[in-house]
Amino acid sequence: MEPEILTTQQTHAPVKTIVETRAVTRDYPSGGGIVHALRGIDLRVLPGEFVALRGRSGSGKTTLLNILIGLDNPTSGEVFVLDQKLSSMSETERARLRRESVGMMFQNAHLFPSLTAQENVEIPLRLARVPSRKRTEMAQQALAHVGLGKRAHHRGMELSGGEQQRVALARALVHKPRFIIADEPTGNLDSLTGRDIIHLLRSIAHEEHIGMLIATHDAVLYKAADRVLNINDGQITEEVK
Ligand SMILES: Nc1ncnc2c1ncn2[C@@H]1O[C@H](COP(=O)(O)OP(=O)(O)OP(=O)(O)O)[C@@H](O)[C@H]1O
Numbered sequence: 001m002e003p004e005i006l007t008t009q010q011t012h013a014p015v016k017t018i019v020e021t022r023a024v025t026r027d028y029p030s031g032g033g034i035v036h037a038l039r040g041i042d043l044r045v046l047p048g049e050f051v052a053l054r055g056r057s058g059s060g061k062t063t064l065l066n067i068l069i070g071l072d073n074p075t076s077g078e079v080f081v082l083d084q085k086l087s088s089m090s091e092t093e094r095a096r097l098r099r100e101s102v103g104m105m106f107q108n109a110h111l112f113p114s115l116t117a118q119e120n121v122e123i124p125l126r127l128a129r130v131p132s133r134k135r136t137e138m139a140q141q142a143l144a145h146v147g148l149g150k151r152a153h154h155r156g157m158e159l160s161g162g163e164q165q166r167v168a169l170a171r172a173l174v175h176k177p178r179f180i181i182a183d184e185p186t187g188n189l190d191s192l193t194g195r196d197i198i199h200l201l202r203s204i205a206h207e208e209h210i211g212m213l214i215a216t217h218d219a220v221l222y223k224a225a226d227r228v229l230n231i232n233d234g235q236i237t238e239e240v241k
Contacts, residue, residue: 015082018179018211019068020044024077026063026234037063038074039234045211047178050202052222053215054239055231061215064231065181068213069102070094082178099128103172103210105182109164111156117143117167118152121174128175142170146200162193169200180205180212186221198224 026038037060045051055061066072067079070086079086082101086094111120121139130138143152146166156164165185172180185201186194198221205212214221222228228239 017083018045018047020080022078024074027075037234041236043229043236045213047209047211048206050205050212050226052225052228053213053231054228059231060234061231065183069098069181101178103177103180105168105172105185107184107187109168111164111167113157114155116153116155117148120156120167121171124175138174142174146170161189165197178210180210182214184216186218195220
């Protein structure tokens with residue numbers, strides 16, 4: 001049977017926006033008071049846009065990213081992912097949307113060190129019960145896409161930091177997501193390797209019409225981004241480039 005991941009409308013139907021928020025707030029109760037972590041966020045990422053999110057520690061980045069992928073709920077306001085209103089979806093539907101349409105990257109590649117690059121990339125496909133032959137083919141394609149076709153059988157622990165982050169990118173891309181969210185993907189890399197990853201992310205966003213939102217402190221990434229959003233004390237302003 002064809003796996004669900006390859007057959008849904010959700011994965012392939014054209015969409016107007018990858019992610020959109022309307023007047024999103026998030027309050028946390030804290031020490032008898034309330035922290036207003038997000039204070040009326042309106043943002044939009046379109047297909048193929050490579051957008052940087054810049055903000056100091058405590059500005060609300062993690063809170064926002066979690067809300068955008070439906071791992072947390074806003075206190076008020078609405079979030080739409082691929083034109084679908086998250087608040088109208090069940091937990092199961094949100095989990096499916098994440099599994100099928102969202103790819104994630106972090107500061108650390110989080111590879112299994114004793115598994116090969118290929119095996120690491122196959123993990124999301126295993127979770128989606130993609131049959132073995134198809135899994136191998138999709139993982140090989142994703143690794144080739146990030147320039148690591150020849151490293152497929154190297155174990156995580158045998159790869160450099162930049163190669164590990166490329167494997168993490170291949171793993172984020174392997175199920176052909178529409179939306180990639182990344183939190184400091186170049187934070188642990190030297191500047192040259194970081195630059196490579198940034199240009200790779202950017203060209204993939206543009207070529208494959210994937211919307212990318214990258215939380216970062218990396219000035220090279222601000223330069224490469226189509227747009228830079230500044231988040232400060234739970235509010236967003238767009239930088240004029
Ligand atoms: N579970 C929570 N309970 C109470 N306050 C919280 C909670 N999570 C976050 N906050 C507060 O909300 C604000 C935003 O936090 P958030 O983690 O989103 O910031 P950030 O920009 O991701 O910071 P960093 O870059 O350090 O990860 C901060 O003032 C933080 O202390």
